Amino acid sequence: MPIRTAVPPRVLTVAGSDSGGGAGIQADLKTMLAHGVHGMSVLTAVTAQNSLGVQGAWELPVEAVRAQYRSVVDDIGVQAVKTGMLASAALVETVAELLAATDAPVVVDPVGVSKHGDALLAAEALDSVRTKLLPVATVATPNLDEVAQLTGVTVTDESGMRRAAEEILAFGPRWALIKGGHLTGDAVDLLTDGSAEHWLRAPRYDNRHTHGTGCTLASAVASGLALGQDVPTAVENAKAYVTGAIRAGFPLGGGIGPVDHGWRTRPAE
Numbered sequence: 001m002p003i004r005t006a007v008p009p010r011v012l013t014v015a016g017s018d019s020g021g022g023a024g025i026q027a028d029l030k031t032m033l034a035h036g037v038h039g040m041s042v043l044t045a046v047t048a049q050n051s052l053g054v055q056g057a058w059e060l061p062v063e064a065v066r067a068q069y070r071s072v073v074d075d076i077g078v079q080a081v082k083t084g085m086l087a088s089a090a091l092v093e094t095v096a097e098l099l100a101a102t103d104a105p106v107v108v109d110p111v112g113v114s115k116h117g118d119a120l121l122a123a124e125a126l127d128s129v130r131t132k133l134l135p136v137a138t139v140a141t142p143n144l145d146e147v148a149q150l151t152g153v154t155v156t157d158e159s160g161m162r163r164a165a166e167e168i169l170a171f172g173p174r175w176a177l178i179k180g181g182h183l184t185g186d187a188v189d190l191l192t193d194g195s196a197e198h199w200l201r202a203p204r205y206d207n208r209h210t211h212g213t214g215c216t217l218a219s220a221v222a223s224g225l226a227l228g229q230d231v232p233t234a235v236e237n238a239k240a241y242v243t244g245a246i247r248a249g250f251p252l253g254g255g256i257g258p259v260d261h262g263w264r265t266r267p268a269e
C-alpha cells in the first residue's frame, strides 16, 4: 500500500479536561475526529467531573500552557483554534496574547459555569475575557448565562438575543453566535457580524443528556473553518452536528449524561 502523504486540516483546542469525557478537551477531540480533522490540545486545567457536577478543578501554570501551544504551533501548525475553559485571568491573558499572533481563525467559547452551576472561570477573569480574549476571536459563542456575565444583558427572547449580539460584538469578535439553548421552545441561535443576521433553528429535544453541548458546537465550527468553510456555512453545519448529538445523547452516571459525538456512525434507531 502506498504511504499517505495528504494530511488533514489541523485544529487546536485550548481548554480544560473533563474526566467524565462529556465536555472540555474530550468533547472537542471527539468532535474533531467526527469532522475528519486532526485534533490537538493545549490543556489549561484538569477537572474531576462527572454527570453530577465538578468535584475539583486545578489549573495549569502559565508556562505549561505556553509550552504546549508553542510545541503544537511551531512544528505541526494549525488551521483553526477553539478555546474553552481558561480558569483564571492569567491564563485568559496568556492565551489571548498567543492567539493575537496567529492567522488561523479562532472560535472563543467563553466558558463561565458548567451545566451544574460550578464555576469554571474566576470572577476576576471576566474583564480579561472582555478586553483581551474577545477581540482576537473570529467567532465568539456565549450561552445566555455567559452573555449575562459578560454584558449584564438578561435575554428572555429573540429580540434580547439581538441586543446581546450587539453587546458582544462591541468587545471586538468578528462574529457573535448567541446560543439560545437555555430558552424554551425551539433551540434557536443567532449568528451575526453586525450586518448579516443568520437565525439557526432546530427542534428542542426533550433529552436531559446535554453535557458538553457548547464545547461540541464550538469545536464543530472550528473544524468547519479548518476545512475551508466560511463562518455562516461552518456554523450551519455545526448546528446540524450538535443537534444530532443532543438527540442521541445518552444516560451515563446518575445525572446529566453526554451528547453522542459518534451519532453519525451509528445506525439510525
Ligand SMILES: Nc1ncnc2c1ncn2[C@@H]1O[C@H](COP(=O)(O)OP(=O)(O)O)[C@@H](O)[C@H]1O
Binding pocket: 142, 143, 144, 179, 180, 181, 182, 187, 188, 189, 202, 203, 204, 205, 206, 207, 210, 212, 213, 214, 215, 217, 239, 242, 243, 246
Ligand atoms: N434540548 C436541546 N435540543 C436541541 N438543541 C439544544 C438543546 N439544548 C441546547 N441546544 C443547542 O445546543 C447548542 C449549545 O447551546 P447551549 O446549551 O445554550 O450551550 P452551553 O452548553 O454553552 O450552555 C446550541 O446550538 C443550542 O441551541
Ligand SMILES: Cc1ncc(COP(=O)(O)O)c(N)n1
Binding pocket: 015, 016, 017, 018, 023, 024, 025, 047, 049, 084, 085, 111, 113, 114, 115, 116, 120, 210, 211, 212, 213, 214, 215
Ligand atoms: C472542562 C470543561 N469545560 C467546559 C465545560 C462546559 O460544558 P457544559 O456547559 O456542557 O457543562 C465543562 N463542564 N467542563
